[in-house]
Amino acid sequence: MHALAHSRFLRNDWVGRAILRGPQEPKGIAAGGSSMKPLSVFLGRLLGLFTIITVCWLLADRQATVSMIPVLLGDRAAIIVLAILSLGAGLAVVLAHNIWSGGLLPILVTAVGWLLLIRGVLFLFLSYREISRILEFMQFGTFFYVYLAIPLLLGVCLTYLGFTAHANR
Numbered sequence: 355m356h357a358l359a360h361s362r363f364l365r366n367d368w369v370g371r372a373i374l375r376g377p378q379e380p381k382g383i384a385a386g387g388s389s390m391k392p393l394s395v396f397l398g399r400l401l402g403l404f405t406i407i408t409v410c411w412l413l414a415d416r417q418a419t420v421s422m423i424p425v426l427l428g429d430r431a432a433i434i435v436l437a438i439l440s441l442g443a444g445l446a447v448v449l450a451h452n453i454w455s456g457g458l459l460p461i462l463v464t465a466v467g468w469l470l471l472i473r474g475v476l477f478l479f480l481s482y483r484e485i486s487r488i489l490e491f492m493q494f495g496t497f498f499y500v501y502l503a504i505p506l507l508l509g510v511c512l513t514y515l516g517f518t519a520h521a522n523r
Contacts, residue, residue: 390519393451394460398516401447401466405509409502420495427485437477444471459515462508 390398412419426432447467453460477485494501 390457390459390521391453392521394453394456394463395516395519395521397447397451397463398459398512398519400516401463402509402512402514402516405505406513409506409509413502413506416498420498423494424489427489428482430482433477433482433485437474439474440470440477441474444468444474447471457515457519459512459519462512462515466508466512 426436444467447463448471451460451463451467453464455461480488492501
């Protein structure tokens with residue numbers, strides 16, 4: 355009777371359940387990659403590849419890009435379209451994936467979502483004059499490669515982490 359009571363105790367205890375199950379297949383980094391939520395993996399891949407492709411397109415013709423940015427930001431209708439797209443993408447990521455733990459990938463995905471959301475709100479509410487001052491202060495033409503290196507590195511990081519992570523199903 356004592357052995358039966360002891361085995362029931364083990365089955366109800368979380369340590370006992372682990373003992374009774376026996377050895378499990380390792381998960382996480384020890385298994386050759388990190389386990390992530392499928393949404394983190396998908397968004398990491400999506401945002402990473404999107405960023406890499408966009409930055410490479412902008413880098414392909416520096417002169418056109420440097421002359422296009424002030425023209426684009428000088429058109430209030432274009433700013434509103436960009437703001438709405440950024441706001442929508444940012445809200446989608448933040449509402450579906452507001453995860454600030456679990457590794458670098460989910461944190462980066464969430465941070466990008468918040469940056470998109472904040473940029474969308476700022477573009478909606480800042481005046482043309484304020485946007486022009488910010489653009490002038492940034493000296494986009496002078497620091498062109500620096501400003502594009504940052505999203506390129508972020509895109510490479512998101513893509514690498516997204517394609518090397520193993521999604522939990």
